[in-house]
Amino acid sequence: MLFHVRMDVQLPADLDPGERDALLAREKAYSQELQLDGRWPHLWRIAGEYANISIFDVASNDELHELLSGLPLFPHMRIHVTPLAHHPSDIHD
Numbered sequence: 001m002l003f004h005v006r007m008d009v010q011l012p013a014d015l016d017p018g019e020r021d022a023l024l025a026r027e028k029a030y031s032q033e034l035q036l037d038g039r040w041p042h043l044w045r046i047a048g049e050y051a052n053i054s055i056f057d058v059a060s061n062d063e064l065h066e067l068l069s070g071l072p073l074f075p076h077m078r079i080h081v082t083p084l085a086h087h088p089s090d091i092h093d
């Protein structure tokens with residue numbers, strides 16, 4: 001199942017710089033693990049915003065929720081999920 005996911009990040013202004021670096025390093029490692037195993041096939045920065053557009057390819061809504069809620073940045077993000085279905089005019093499959 002494919003999902004379009006928008007994540008908007010809002011880090012606390014008073015976050016300690018060392019904690020910030022550690023948090024972002026954990027987020028990067030977590031996201032790259034999911035990219036490598038194929039469940040996070042697209043990750044795009046939204047130009048000019050601390051936000052991304054991602055595509056997730058997972059087996060269920062519950063799996064998506066588990067992955068998203070496990071993001072180290074989850075407490076600092078607003079997440080909007082759009083489930084995707086095949087378009088009947090799509091020529092690719």
Ligand SMILES: O=C(O)C[C@H]1C=CC(=O)O1
Nearest residue numbers: 009027028031050051052
């Ligand atoms: O920077 C972001 O958009 C938030 C998050 C998503 C992947 C990652 O490494 O950080």
